[in-house]
Amino acid sequence: MTDSIKNFLKDHRNQHLDQLKDFLSIPSISAQSEHSSDVKAAANWLSNALKEAGLENIQIMETKRHPVIYADWLHADGKPTVLIYGHYDVQPVDPLNKWHSEPFKPVIKDNKIFARGASDDKGQVFMHIKMVEAILKTNGELPVNVKFCIEGEEEIGSPNLYGFVENHQELLSSDILLVSDTTMVGKNKPTVCYGLRGMCAFEIELKGPSHDLHSGIYGGAVQNPLHALTELLSTMHNNKGQVTVDGFYDAVQPISEEEMKTCMELSQDENLKTQLELDALYGEEGYPTLARIWARPTLEVNGLYGGFEGEGIKTVIPSEAHAKITCRLVPDQEPKEIAALLQKHLESHLPTGVKLAITWHDQAKPFLTPYDHPAIEAAGDALKSSYGVDPVYARMGGSVPIVELFNTTLGLPAVLMGFGLDEENFHAPNEHFHLENFDKGLESLVDFLFNVKEKLS
Amino acid sequence: MTDSIKNFLKDHRNQHLDQLKDFLSIPSISAQSEHSSDVKAAANWLSNALKEAGLENIQIMETKRHPVIYADWLHADGKPTVLIYGHYDVQPVDPLNKWHSEPFKPVIKDNKIFARGASDDKGQVFMHIKMVEAILKTNGELPVNVKFCIEGEEEIGSPNLYGFVENHQELLSSDILLVSDTTMVGKNKPTVCYGLRGMCAFEIELKGPSHDLHSGIYGGAVQNPLHALTELLSTMHNNKGQVTVDGFYDAVQPISEEEMKTCMELSQDENLKTQLELDALYGEEGYPTLARIWARPTLEVNGLYGGFEGEGIKTVIPSEAHAKITCRLVPDQEPKEIAALLQKHLESHLPTGVKLAITWHDQAKPFLTPYDHPAIEAAGDALKSSYGVDPVYARMGGSVPIVELFNTTLGLPAVLMGFGLDEENFHAPNEHFHLENFDKGLESLVDFLFNVKEKLS
Incomplete structure (x- = not known):
């Protein structure tokens, strides 16, 4: 210059x-x-x-x-x-x-x-x-x-x-x-x-009873949309940190040896733990942190809500439960194909007693x-x-x-x-x-x- | 009069x-x-x-x-x-x-x-x-x-x-x-x-990273407290509608034949479905609705929250996740004993990468x-x-x-x-x-x- x-x-x-x-x-x-x-x-x-x-x-x-x-x-x-x-x-x-x-x-x-x-x-x-x-x-x-x-x-x-x-x-x-x-x-x-x-973003609403119910009077007799939501979301990961949506990884390109080496060399795990005040990092089994971030896809819940959030306790069964979710995609995952897999998973794993509505948000390759x-x-x-x-x-x-x-x-x-x-x-x-x-x-x-x-x- | x-x-x-x-x-x-x-x-x-x-x-x-x-x-x-x-x-x-x-x-x-x-x-x-x-x-x-x-x-x-x-x-x-x-x-x-x-009410907070994180930059490499929460809560019920906390039912008195008969006679299942606009009722396998409400205990999530709840999408991994929960108890469950079982369950099923804090609320026999x-x-x-x-x-x-x-x-x-x-x-x-x-x-x-x-x- x-x-x-x-x-x-x-x-x-x-x-x-x-x-x-x-x-x-x-x-x-x-x-x-x-x-x-x-x-x-x-x-x-x-x-x-x-x-x-x-x-x-x-x-x-x-x-x-x-x-x-x-x-x-x-x-x-x-x-x-x-x-x-x-x-x-x-x-x-x-x-x-x-x-x-x-x-x-x-x-x-x-x-x-x-x-x-x-x-x-x-x-x-x-x-x-x-x-x-x-x-x-x-x-x-x-x-x-x-x-x-x-x-x-x-x-x-x-x-x-x-x-x-x-x-x-x-x-x-x-x-x-x-x-x-x-x-x-x-x-x-x-x-x-x-x-x-890339990205595939969406939100889901589970709808149960027509209005909020008293958990004493109805508790045990109707599906609680919050239970249905946690049950449904818990079907989307396994205990190896993998996404369990059928076909989710099918198009994922394997990571080259050279890139894996770079991921190891650039590792900042200890700094990251200190910075985030975490005892342990967590992610997909078998991959170092940078590979998890650079080259592996995710399914991440960004927001979860339903029922009472105020001070104290409210004995309510809410009529609705909501989750906002984004998947991060890697080559050669196609957002549209992933969306179809997600929809199939959500519909086929839907618990009894609630109705599902999916709203699709942004997608990026x-x-x-x-x-x-x-x-x-x-x-x-x-x-x-x-x-x-x-x-x-x-x-x-x-x-x-x-x-x-x-x-x-x-x-x-x-x-x-x-x-x-x-x-x-x-x-x-x-x-x-x-x-x-x-x-x-x-x-x-x-x-x-x-x-x-x-x-x- | x-x-x-x-x-x-x-x-x-x-x-x-x-x-x-x-x-x-x-x-x-x-x-x-x-x-x-x-x-x-x-x-x-x-x-x-x-x-x-x-x-x-x-x-x-x-x-x-x-x-x-x-x-x-x-x-x-x-x-x-x-x-x-x-x-x-x-x-x-x-x-x-x-x-x-x-x-x-x-x-x-x-x-x-x-x-x-x-x-x-x-x-x-x-x-x-x-x-x-x-x-x-x-x-x-x-x-x-x-x-x-x-x-x-x-x-x-x-x-x-x-x-x-x-x-x-x-x-x-x-x-x-x-x-x-x-x-x-x-x-x-x-x-x-x-x-x-009776009742045993509490709330749990799962704490992950020290602050909210961008889900692109960190997604896949740290535990998401919302994932941990859904995973933890999903361990508390099975697919028979039963609470899976060890010992939860130990003190529960069986329902007498006479009372079971009354539960059947007073059944309002069809009215209830119409009133709540539900296709199906849902509860513990093997019990009619009134028995589920009168004589069987529950574990009910009354509120769930964490992350983004606003309009649109926010690609965030929140630092915290919260749930408010009440158990309804039946004779001879003791609230204090149930609280101890719950605490043990939550601690022993806690997913990696988050810290658990339990706040106990009201208890009633x-x-x-x-x-x-x-x-x-x-x-x-x-x-x-x-x-x-x-x-x-x-x-x-x-x-x-x-x-x-x-x-x-x-x-x-x-x-x-x-x-x-x-x-x-x-x-x-x-x-x-x-x-x-x-x-x-x-x-x-x-x-x-x-x-x-x-x-x-």
């Missing part, structure tokens, strides 16, 4: 952080309809920031729910085009009482910024904008062409982006995809990610890319020069469904260069982002654009 | 219902600390109503939480003394959105009064007061001595009444106990209850009384003369822990003459009370006092 860009970033650091705080103050929770106008406000904020950065053709493109923001800079004739994807929506904030500071009043403490979205993904989207701004305001031009496609529905499974990408293939056509929505494998371990798990692609090298080299250490090439356990979408629809190989850390509480209270990675990450992103010009032109 | 008392009740019916509405308007929810002052207000209301009725020595007797109301009339020299027990506290009202009218704005519709506590138990406590008032204001004296002991903590397991009764044995000493906090077995089937189930006692006959005769049909002698599935307390501590045989109906939604939205049973019940109670004089003097 040139000194002039380096100095630009240094000189504008405080201003950048103020802008980021401003962006993070908008409660753009896509899942909750009462926050629709906040999501819109975040879209407007983004559009202004992109303009300010020197991007062109900025469009707030409406969908059925939350808009997609498009922008580009296409004056690097004959050079490759990088499509940058990110999302400006965030997760809900409950339980609110576990936050040490308010989720939408960003606070900087110990060189970390605390706020919902600080790391996932508003903070990293902001870095992409500042990468472009720093180069343009210093050099007057970018080394390659750039397109931005920033959505507002990632945390609810991108229901409208699929149609959007399908319908705007020309607008979005590029050579590679850049996403910063994953994590580094550890502190000062900059990471290029070459694989992600798993994603895996060859890592000898020059774009991956461009990312690794950029990380090495900013962080001063060899980068890690790894898979991740999360899902960025859109990566697979761009891969399939637009034929784009993806570079996942994320700057979050696992300990940063995404989706949980006290989400934060280490500013050390804001600074080094921003430098890496700048270098990456120059490397892409060199390696892909 | 004399015509003058009958006329008194008729003439004052509207006034009585207005007073009852006033009583039911007070949200005396004992479980919720924000309603403490409402519980106090209900205690004051009661104390005034007892005075108005002509009772004497009225005392609002403080306990550690909610007061006990005492009153008496002791001028029937040489005649038996009836101790009347009831409770002026009520259950919480959630889910509030399922109420058709507000729980604390009583409404009369189709000759039923709708409000929390209408049936359980404020409505029936009110009837006892009006029984005394009607006799005193008509005859100037009662046929027997009467003591009232009305508590404000029944719905939270009467934590302070045990000590209270222990410490006031002389004040409360009587010949029989009268309680109206049970139900009739059906419409126009007036019922004398001679047995109740089951209760069974010989029904050739003259007080039972006094009740049956009174019901027969008001309702014009033979009364049913039955057990009930619920728990009125205090009955066993008075039985043990004061040596009182109990007459349980309740006027509620199972369909009246106690502990659920839209609780109500049939005014037909308010009218006939009040007459029965008046007759009962005269019958007691005759049969027990």
Whole structure:
């Protein structure tokens, strides 16, 4: 990177952080309809920031729910085009009482910024904008062409982006995809990610008697939906930590010896136990922790509720019981096929005396890319020069469904260069982002654009 | 009953219902600390109503939480003394959105009064007061001595009444106990209850990682407390509807052939299915519905919660999972012994990777009384003369822990003459009370006092 860009970033650091705080103050929770106008406000904020950065053709493109923001800079004739994807929506904030500071009043403490979205993904989207701004305001031009496609529905499974990408293939056509929505494998371990798990999300409702019943008067004579739910859910795992849904593992690719070795070498089990205050980790028998997260599918109950939750005791048999569940999928599991297997399992294991209703939520295919692609090298080299250490090439356990979408629809190989850390509480209270990675990450992103010009032109 | 008392009740019916509405308007929810002052207000209301009725020595007797109301009339020299027990506290009202009218704005519709506590138990406590008032204001004296002991903590397991009764044995000493906090077995089937189930209530918390985790980043590598909870709870029943806690049934008395016959004869299975909109009833294999409710113990999950409950999906592994549970006990199960068995089961079946915390709530011994006692006959005769049909002698599935307390501590045989109906939604939205049973019940109670004089003097 040139000194002039380096100095630009240094000189504008405080201003950048103020802008980021401003962006993070908008409660753009896509899942909750009462926050629709906040999501819109975040879209407007983004559009202004992109303009300010020197991007062109900025469009707030409406969908059925939350808009997609498009922008580009296409004056690097004959050079490759990088499509940058990110999302400006965030997760809900409950339980609110576990936050040490308010989720939408960003606070900087110990060189970390605390706020919902600080790391996932508003903070990293902001870095992409500042990468472009720093180069343009210093050099007057970018080394390659750039397109931005920033959505507002990632945390609810991108229901409208699929149609959007399908319908705007020309607008979005590029050579590679850049996403910063994953994590580094550890502190000062900059990471290029070459694989992600997919997803199949759903919720079930078990309906028993027409209304809540007194457990003294009826207890013993009717099915309790909470019993039925625990019975049903307990049929979905065995005591080896395996998912017992028939056919669930049929399409799963075995893990290569080389990858298994990497999983062992990168093991952080002891740190993880300390960090999570656990006596023991737990997972599928026969696999080390990283293999369980990178390359093995899961079925995870994310929420369970029914009956009385208040103070004290209420002797009730509730009329309903609910569970929210997500499966993480790995190649070559197909979300639709897994959904069919799940439905069959739930129906065939349904206890007596309750009715089952399934609501399907987001689905995403798993994603895996060859890592000898020059774009991956461009990312690794950029990380090495900013962080001063060899980068890690790894898979991740999360899902960025859109990566697979761009891969399939637009034929784009993806570079996942994320700057979050696992300990940063995404989706949980006290989400934060280490500013050390804001600074080094921003430098890496700048270098990456120059490397892409060199390696892909 | 004399015509003058009958006329008194008729003439004052509207006034009585207005007073009852006033009583039911007070949200005396004992479980919720924000309603403490409402519980106090209900205690004051009661104390005034007892005075108005002509009772004497009225005392609002403080306990550690909610007061006990005492009153008496002791001028029937040489005649038996009836101790009347009831409770002026009520259950919480959630889910509030399922109420058709507000729980604390009583409404009369189709000759039923709708409000929390209408049936359980404020409505029936009110009837006892009006029984005394009607006799005193008509005859100037009662046929027997009467003591009232009305508590404000029944719905939270009467934590302070045990000590209270222990410490006031002389004040409360009587010949029989009268309680109206049970139900009739059906419409126009007036019922004398001679047995109740006991209770052992508790809640469990399973604690996993120190904070909520992203299910992509950690999913597959740590125990999910919700999985552990469903696994643990699923070990507590088998597919025959039996409780699988070791030793749970050891002390259970077998059901007599005669009682089994009664259970069959009184069967309301088809009505019950229609009323609850169920395709099938469900319970312990080998027992008819009424036997399951009267004479078999249960382990019932009353509430289950953990993780995300909001709209949409949140990909979280929660750090905690919770269950609230009550066991209904039958003779000769001892709550303390059952608690020990439960604890042993929970500890020995605890899944890996979570910590268990148990909080014990109320315990009550089951209760069974010989029904050739003259007080039972006094009740049956009174019901027969008001309702014009033979009364049913039955057990009930619920728990009125205090009955066993008075039985043990004061040596009182109990007459349980309740006027509620199972369909009246106690502990659920839209609780109500049939005014037909308010009218006939009040007459029965008046007759009962005269019958007691005759049969027990």
